[in-house]
Amino acid sequence: MVGGEEVIPLSIIGVLGFGTVVLLAVVLLNGYAWWRLVRSTTRPGRTRRLLTVVLVLLALLPVGAVLLRRQDSALGTVVQWVGFSWLGVVFYLFLTLLALEPVRWVAGRLLPGAASPTTETGVEEVVPSGGRRPPRGDDAAARRDGGTAPGRDTGSGSTADATAPGRGAVRQDGDGHGAVPDASRRLFLARGLAATAGAVALGTAGTGAWFANSAPVVRRVPVTLPGLAPALDGLRIVTFSDGHLSAMSSTRRFERLVELVNEQQPDVVAIVGDLVDGELSELREEVAPLADLVSRQGVYFVTGNHEYFVDTTAWLRHLPTLGVEVLRNERVPIRRGGAYVDLAGIDDRTAIGSGVPGHGADLDTALDGRDDAVPVVLLAHQPVQVEQAAAAGVGLQLSGHTHGGQLWPFDYAVLLDQPVVQGLSRVGDTQLYVTTGAGSWGPPMRIGARPEVAVVELRAP
Numbered sequence: 001m002v003g004g005e006e007v008i009p010l011s012i013i014g015v016l017g018f019g020t021v022v023l024l025a026v027v028l029l030n031g032y033a034w035w036r037l038v039r040s041t042t043r044p045g046r047t048r049r050l051l052t053v054v055l056v057l058l059a060l061l062p063v064g065a066v067l068l069r070r071q072d073s074a075l076g077t078v079v080q081w082v083g084f085s086w087l088g089v090v091f092y093l094f095l096t097l098l099a100l101e102p103v104r105w106v107a108g109r110l111l112p113g114a115a116s117p118t119t120e121t122g123v124e125e126v127v128p129s130g131g132r133r134p135p136r137g138d139d140a141a142a143r144r145d146g147g148t149a150p151g152r153d154t155g156s157g158s159t160a161d162a163t164a165p166g167r168g169a170v171r172q173d174g175d176g177h178g179a180v181p182d183a184s185r186r187l188f189l190a191r192g193l194a195a196t197a198g199a200v201a202l203g204t205a206g207t208g209a210w211f212a213n214s215a216p217v218v219r220r221v222p223v224t225l226p227g228l229a230p231a232l233d234g235l236r237i238v239t240f241s242d243g244h245l246s247a248m249s250s251t252r253r254f255e256r257l258v259e260l261v262n263e264q265q266p267d268v269v270a271i272v273g274d275l276v277d278g279e280l281s282e283l284r285e286e287v288a289p290l291a292d293l294v295s296r297q298g299v300y301f302v303t304g305n306h307e308y309f310v311d312t313t314a315w316l317r318h319l320p321t322l323g324v325e326v327l328r329n330e331r332v333p334i335r336r337g338g339a340y341v342d343l344a345g346i347d348d349r350t351a352i353g354s355g356v357p358g359h360g361a362d363l364d365t366a367l368d369g370r371d372d373a374v375p376v377v378l379l380a381h382q383p384v385q386v387e388q389a390a391a392a393g394v395g396l397q398l399s400g401h402t403h404g405g406q407l408w409p410f411d412y413a414v415l416l417d418q419p420v421v422q423g424l425s426r427v428g429d430t431q432l433y434v435t436t437g438a439g440s441w442g443p444p445m446r447i448g449a450r451p452e453v454a455v456v457e458l459r460a461p
Contacts, residue, residue: 023063029090030059036097036197040190062087069246069277077247081444084248088208088443091407092201100193107189208407208445215256216240216438216451218264221424223431224459225395227375231337233460237377238266238295240453241400242437244306245286246277248444257438257453258289264455268334269295271324272400273304273348273381277441280314290322297334299324302345304381304401306441308354327379329362331370334377341458342370344394345379363388377458383418383434390428397432398456404436404449411448422449 034055042048065083068076238261245254261269276283293299301324307315316326325332327345334343344366352360363385367376375395380386383399404422405411411421419425424433433456436449 025087025091026059026062029087029094030055032097033090033093036190037093037194041187041194043187058086058090080246080248084443085205085209085445088407088445089201089205091443092204093197095409096197096200096204097193100197104189104193204447205443205445208443208447211450212440212444212446213250213253214451216260216453218260219435219452219454221433221454221456222459223396223424223433223456224461225341225375225377225431226429226461227373227395228341228458228460229337229339230460231339232334232341232458235267235334235336235341235458236264237268237270237343237398237456237458238264238453239270239272239398239433239435239456240438241272241304241381241435242274242403242439242441243271244274244277244437244439244441245283247282249283249286249439251286251289254286255289255292258292260453262292262294264453266295266455267336268297268343269293269299270343270379270398271299271301272379272398272435273302274306274400274437274441275301275304276310276315277306279310280318284318287318287322290319290324293323297336298332300332300343300345300379301326302379302381303328303348303351303359305348305350308348308350308356308359312354312356312359327366328359329365331366331376340374342367342374342376343379344376346385348381349385361385361388363392363394367392367394383420383432386419386427386430386432389432390430394430396456396458397430398454399432399434400437402434402436403440403446404434406437406440406446406449407443408448 034052038048038051038055042051061079061083063083065080065087068079240257240261243249243254243257276287290299301319303312303316303326316328319326327343329346331342331344333340344363346361346363346366347359349361361380363378366378370376372393376393378389378394378397380389380397380399382401383397385399386397389397402411402414402418402421405414414421418434419427420432420434422434422436424431426432433454435454436452438451438453440446440451
């Protein structure tokens with residue numbers, strides 16, 4: 001309770017907010033896909049109805065994936081795989097179809113047979129038999145007057161047949177000028193663009209799935225840290241984030257990640273949040289490879305926002321049994337050759353409203369009593385926490401959270417919430433490195449942001 005009002009845990013707000021985003025995405029992406037892939041490419045009838053049903057079922061799968069993502073069952077795993085995969089495919093379908101709209105517009109005006117037929121009054125249709133049918137609005141009037149509809153062949157031969165029988169429906173304006181092409185040609189254009197969009201979307205999504213499940217790249221990041229003692233020059237902090245272990249995860253893939261980290265011969269291993277996306281009872285075996293991490297100065301972990309969507313306390317008790325030390329608003333000295341650098345870690349910024357007692361980012365507590373002459377390396381899950389770090393005189397912050405955007409061009413949307421999407425940057429006197437993360441969340445694919453393990457090498461000035 002705050003000020004007599006109940007505070008809704010931020011994790012619940014996060015879940016509701018994400019659910020709303022998924023629902024809006026499902027409606028927008030699938031609605032546009034139906035318009036261009038089904039309605040524009042089919043005539044009314046059984047085929048259109050069948051394709052509509054299929055698309056509706058596919059559209060519901062991402063919603064089911066969100067609802068079942070906490071269920072430890074084979075059904076939940078299948079729905080998540082198919083649902084989130086379709087979400088990625090339809091995302092790129094949407095982008096490709098949108099990019100093809102100018103092509104559709106130009107073709108509809110310049111290419112013979114591609115324009116949409118007009119249905120305005122005064123346009124008559126020449127049916128396949130060669131006879132003409134007046135606009136529907138004139139039918140009754142023509143019958144009442146006992147005459148012929150405008151433009152109808154009276155048998156005198158004064159009006160030439162505009163098309164030979166069997167050519168298909170062609171429309172002319174009331175003055176006999178300029179034929180407006182038939183529906184079959186419009187369908188040909190629509191189907192060609194739909195096939196192009198489908199090929200591009202499936203190819204992009206397939207490539208993204210391959211990248212997401214391939215071995216992370218190793219990025220070497222030299223960072224000159226003011227105040228670093230010469231004895232600490234070359235200290236290696238191997239960092240990764242956003243493993244997002246879940247029912248969809250491969251244990252072997254996580255084992256390869258651990259092996260890759262060990263190959264870098266780290267002085268320190270830093271895991272900067274969002275390690276898990278499920279309960280300890282479900283993921284005990286998946287997370288077990290952490291016990292195989294080898295580091296001269298220890299393995300450290302700070303919470304991310306996803307740690308607060310599950311039983312946080314259970315996980316924070318289990319990680320130390322695997323040799324992983326959890327830094328919760330505290331710091332430890334990393335020593336070598338009689339010198340040391342402070343390694344600090346704080347809770348994720350969502351922790352304060354998570355409902356977990358005692359949790360919440362508190363950098364002041366983490367840095368309380370330190371020697372100002374000793375540089376600080378801060379582990380904080382979200383890059384936006386660098387603003388407070390810069391004010392506190394932190395030399396370097398290591399973060400994750402963004403996934404590097406994960407699916408281009410989503411990285412531009414990330415900038416609405418975070419100051420940096422990936423890479424090394426500077427905020428005031430504080431340097432910030434944002435890793436793209438080792439796993440994926442939602443669609444199991446990555447475009448424009450390879451999974452990575454970062455080797456941060458500290459350099460003395």
